[in-house]
Amino acid sequence: MSATTLELSVPDKERVIRAAIEAKEFAYSRYSKFRVGAALLTVDGQIIKGCNVENASYGGTICAERTAFVKAVSDGVTSFTALAVTSDVPDAISPCGICRQFIREFCAQRMPIFLVPGDYDARLAKGEGDGGVKESSIAELLPQSFGPEDLEKPRHPGA
Numbered sequence: 001m002s003a004t005t006l007e008l009s010v011p012d013k014e015r016v017i018r019a020a021i022e023a024k025e026f027a028y029s030r031y032s033k034f035r036v037g038a039a040l041l042t043v044d045g046q047i048i049k050g051c052n053v054e055n056a057s058y059g060g061t062i063c064a065e066r067t068a069f070v071k072a073v074s075d076g077v078t079s080f081t082a083l084a085v086t087s088d089v090p091d092a093i094s095p096c097g098i099c100r101q102f103i104r105e106f107c108a109q110r111m112p113i114f115l116v117p118g119d120y121d122a123r124l125a126k127g128e129g130d131g132g133v134k135e136s137s138i139a140e141l142l143p144q145s146f147g148p149e150d151l152e153k154p155r156h157p158g159a
């Protein structure tokens, strides 16, 4: 376990990584041709997948990570134990700024976020034990962040 993350079982880690790879298959990335898959593991062991969904009005695009969160939250699920993200590029990508703020809303500071290389399976086949997965957390990806608790703090007397 790295200093920044909460403990997760090896099967759960493999499950959420595998789900992110599967989610990438449905990426609607006709403009960028950049496929991204994400998966959330919920506190009750459910997997929720998301892919990026682009739009002819480019700004309407939603990232894979936010797709997964929106699917979960709109089904009443708001507690998560892990997130995995992958693309087709060998260097594991890391969530964009907007998605980091989304993660901040729903996840513990030290919840594991697995950044999975696009060639994960090829790396495993070559005997690279962990497939090159990087483990991070929202504490690391979005330091000194603003979050839900900040809105609960008392206001100064003049406000």
Ligand SMILES: O=c1ccn([C@H]2C[C@H](O)[C@@H](CO)O2)c(=O)[nH]1
Pocket: 029, 032, 034, 035, 036, 051, 052, 053, 054, 061, 062, 063, 064, 065, 085, 093, 094, 095, 096, 099
């Ligand atoms: O972490 C990321 C980074 C990018 N994208 C998507 C948005 C867009 O569809 C494409 C190129 O930016 O990749 C994601 O889904 N997640």
Ligand SMILES: [Zn+2]
Pocket: 063, 064, 065, 066, 095, 096, 097, 098, 099, 100
């Ligand atoms: Zn994003």
